Amino acid sequence: MKTRRWPLYSLLAFGYAFLYVPVLLLVVYSFNASRLVTVWGGFSTHWYGELLNNTQILDAAWLSVRIATVNATLATVLGTLAAMALVRGGRFRGRGGFELLLTAPLVMPEVIVGLSLLLLFVAMQHSIGWPDGRGFTTITIAHITFSMAYATVVIRARLAQMDRSLEEAAMDLGARPIVVYLRITLPLIAPALLSAWLLAFTLSLDDLVIASFVAGPASTTLPMVVYSSVRLGVSPQINALASLILLFVSLAVIVAGLAMARKRD
Amino acid sequence: MSMNQTAAEEIKADSQAPAYSDNRLRHWLGSRWRPGRWVTVGLPYFWLLLFFFLPFIIVFQISLAEPQIAQPPYTALLEWVDEAVLQVRLNLGNYALVVEDELYRAAFLNSLWVGLVCTLGCLLIGYPMAYAIATAPERWRVPLLMMIILPFWTSFLIRVYAWIGILKGNGLLNNFLLALGLIDEPLAILHTQTAVYIGVVYSYLPFMVLPLYANLSRLDMTLLEAAADLGCRPWRAFLRVTLPLSLPGILAGSLLVFIPVVGEFVIPDLLGGPDSLMVGRMLWTEFFSNKDWPLASALALVLLALLVVPFVALQRWQSRLEGER
Incomplete structure (x- = not known):
């Protein structure tokens, strides 16, 4: 069966162009000497220098990275436990509800999640005095809540495909369950743990809506700074910041991808 | 305490029968290995109930309140009037x-x-x-x-x-x-x-x-x-x-x-x-x-x-x- 492939491939190329051209233009214009973002005024790294002197952006970036790190670590731990429960747990009471609670955060509109978590924090502070004020803790808790659902999806897929014969062999040889878990299961799902961690990290670094709801007046994350400056119009500094973020994320994804590919071989 | 119990159970299981992998696997994954089970299911479940499910109940509750200029900026649904009468105010x-x-x-x-x-x-x-x-x-x-x-x-x-x-x-x-x-x-x-x-x-x-x-x-x-x-x-x-x-x-x-x-x-x-x-x-x-x-x-x-x-x-x-x- 021979069908002409070129119409299909040109549609594919169009799709990739649609996905990548806007981002490439963004990067190109971050090196624009002109303040007018859309008029080319020659090559310059001026805006990168300006960015590195912008303490507001740097402080916000530092806060975001701290939140994202704690979030990614805890979300991966909780996601691993949840995936173990779903893949290995068999039937348990409340499994349906558990799966529902793990799927809902994947598609739930962010405004709903943000609003409901803020109202929870306000009510908790009112009744038990914790959390005292809003900021790092509340944003991290909110991020873990939706990131763990994504982490679970990634780890669950890996666990479900995993060959169990190694675990069984270790048990036959008398290894205790916890030892089997730490020395066999965890190393085998390590690539998935890494992807889950990276995914949770970028999701947290990227979140504007939920953080805006649960952040206090003193804590401003990077997306919140970007958002307020973007609302005022296009700025070359934001282009420079965007390019740096794109560079870091692409590098991380490519390195992780290569590491996993090598492991598989 | 519970860890000791598990260990004891395991030793018992070992002495009773030869350790067939299938048996032990089920032993580990099945309902008898309680602490692990409690942690794997319990911890994420508890987190989601507290930070994902409970907030919706609070949202529902507040949607029935009225706004007011105060901290927090909504009226309470239940209020004690004269210390003896509980007043319920629902606003649809x-x-x-x-x-x-x-x-x-x-x-x-x-x-x-x-x-x-x-x-x-x-x-x-x-x-x-x-x-x-x-x-x-x-x-x-x-x-x-x-x-x-x-x-x-x-x-x-x-x-x-x-x-x-x-x-x-x-x-x-x-x-x-x-x-x-x-x-x-x-x-x-x-x-x-x-x-x-x-x-x-x-x-x-x-x-x-x-x-x-x-x-x-x-x-x-x-x-x-x-x-x-x-x-x-x-x-x-x-x-x-x-x-x-x-x-x-x-x-x-x-x-x-x-x-x-x-x-x-x-x-x-x-x-x-x-x-x-x-x-x-x-x-x-x-x-x-x-x-x-x-x-x-x-x-x-x-x-x-x-x-x-x-x-x-x-x-x-x-x-x-x-x-x-």
Whole structure:
């Protein structure tokens, strides 16, 4: 069966162009000497220098990275436990509800999640005095809540495909369950743990809506700074910041991808 | 204490019977290994109940309150009057307002409309892409797929921002079209509903392509060969074989796009204009500008109610997929 492939491939190329051209233009214009973002005024790294002197952006970036790190670590731990429960747990009471609670955060509109978590924090502070004020803790808790659902999806897929014969062999040889878990299961799902961690990290670094709801007046994350400056119009500094973020994320994804590919071989 | 018990149980199990791997595996995974089970199920379950489920009950409660200028800015539902009478005040006015007011109704209808149009848009662009990747030579599939996933990893806010520079009145698209002589004066695209469509389709395209690819890559190609052998033309074979078999993928992708888009805030706020009313945006305004927490809560719950049906459909699809494995 021979069908002409070129119409299909040109549609594919169009799709990739649609996905990548806007981002490439963004990067190109971050090196624009002109303040007018859309008029080319020659090559310059001026805006990168300006960015590195912008303490507001740097402080916000530092806060975001701290939140994202704690979030990614805890979300991966909780996601691993949840995936173990779903893949290995068999039937348990409340499994349906558990799966529902793990799927809902994947598609739930962010405004709903943000609003409901803020109202929870306000009510908790009112009744038990914790959390005292809003900021790092509340944003991290909110991020873990939706990131763990994504982490679970990634780890669950890996666990479900995993060959169990190694675990069984270790048990036959008398290894205790916890030892089997730490020395066999965890190393085998390590690539998935890494992807889950990276995914949770970028999701947290990227979140504007939920953080805006649960952040206090003193804590401003990077997306919140970007958002307020973007609302005022296009700025070359934001282009420079965007390019740096794109560079870091692409590098991380490519390195992780290569590491996993090598492991598989 | 419980750890000792487990150890004791294990020793007992060891002395009773030879350690058949199957037995021990079930022992470990089954209901008898209590501490591990409690942690694996209990900890994430507890977290989600506390930080995902409980908040909805509070939202429901506050949606029945009235706004007041105080801290917190809503009235209590239960109040002791004279220390002996418990007064219950439920206010259904917020829901009445959300359902009856023209503005809110328009926002809900428009949100659903944007969700529908953009789901179709993602499907039209995403289906050929997923099909091309699924039928591409084996060694090309992973890199092609990686290229779909990569934008998903980069900042959502920044990808939306990129479109502002392109769609502006003096933006890149207009400059380009003017230079080509295709238009005489700049097109007004930014701050219109069209810009919202473009931004949403662009941002949510990977969510459509991935489930479609997952479905199409498992398609049994011999069915198409059989159709061709029997004289069926490729286009007809696609309509009668491929398309019906890929319906689960279409459904999954559509739901993954439709549900979050209906409540989208960032895209209509940055790219849309005054005419692109959407619920997410109204909720944001009620909350942050008007400080009307009860009304914002009512909006959130009505939005949630609208999304229950597509959400249950998604859940069904997922558990069926799990069953197939």
